[in-house]
Amino acid sequence: GPKVLQIPSHQIIDMGQMVTLNCDPVSNHLYFYWYKQILGQQMEFLVNFYNGKVMEKSKLFKDQFSVERPDGSYFTLKIQPTALEDSAVYFCASSLLGGNTEVFFGKGTRLTVV
Amino acid sequence: QQKVQQSPESLIVPEGGMASLNCTSSDRNVDYFWWYRQHSGKSPKMLMSIFSNGEKEEGRFTVHLNKASLHTSLHIRDSQPSDSALYLCAAGDNNRIFFGDGTQLVVKP
Numbered sequence: 548g549p550k551v552l553q554i555p556s557h558q559i560i561d562m563g564q565m566v567t568l569n570c571d572p573v574s575n576h577l578y579f580y581w582y583k584q585i586l587g588q589q590m591e592f593l594v595n596f597y598n599g600k601v602m603e604k605s606k607l608f609k610d611q612f613s614v615e616r617p618d619g620s621y622f623t624l625k626i627q628p629t630a631l632e633d634s635a636v637y638f639c640a641s642s643l644l645g646g647n648t649e650v651f652f653g654k655g656t657r658l659t660v661v
Numbered sequence: 662q663q664k665v666q667q668s669p670e671s672l673i674v675p676e677g678g679m680a681s682l683n684c685t686s687s688d689r690n691v692d693y694f695w696w697y698r699q700h701s702g703k704s705p706k707m708l709m710s711i712f713s714n715g716e717k718e719e720g721r722f723t724v725h726l727n728k729a730s731l732h733t734s735l736h737i738r739d740s741q742p743s744d745s746a747l748y749l750c751a752a753g754d755n756n757r758i759f760f761g762d763g764t765q766l767v768v769k770p
Contacts, residue, residue, distance in 0.1 A: 589762035646753015647693045652704040
């Protein structure tokens with residue numbers, strides 16, 4: 548089936564440094580999402596992105612977070628600077644349309660901030 | 662405010678038993694309901710969707726939807742240890758989708 552690819556699968560970074568998480572969504576999908584999950588607990592919504600713009604973001608999407616998808620390239624989540632509490636698994640997801648179509652998730656990037 | 666509420670938070674059922682999971686949306690604009698399953702260490706995968714009032718069955722899995730109350734439920738009969746996972750309910754409209762916090766299901770052999 549359709550696949551969302553996330554690179555890297557693991558990332559260890561020093562607190563205060565910048566990190567960029569990369570996502571290659573399903574090729575014809577129009578909606579993109581980032582979710583944060585700590586230790587297999589709830590999937591926490593961060594942000595969704597459509598037509599080159601952030602549509603909605605949660606309180607977890609702090610000022611240090613940003614997303615972009617330059618034409619034809621990865622959908623990225625940048626955290627600058629990182630904090631210890633940013634350690635989590637970050638899932639990228641995409642869907643063809645909005646809530647009426649299936650959301651496909653990547654395998655996640657495990658981010659460890661030390 | 663959480664737009665999708667799931668209950669219970671966790672559920673333990675014996676192998677062969679019935680597991681019943683509940684989900685309600687507080688957003689009256691949603692029309693589409695989904696159930697996703699996430700095994701430990703894996704990414705969520707869509708399990709079932711339901712868009713109309715009533716019931717839908719696929720093998721051991723049955724979903725119900727009551728659009729008036731924005732309530733959906735997932736029932737797993739003859740539960741197997743391999744069904745142990747985090748079950749996420751999602752509700753959406755044409756532009757947005759909201760996920761609940763999930764129900765952690767453990768099926769004990």
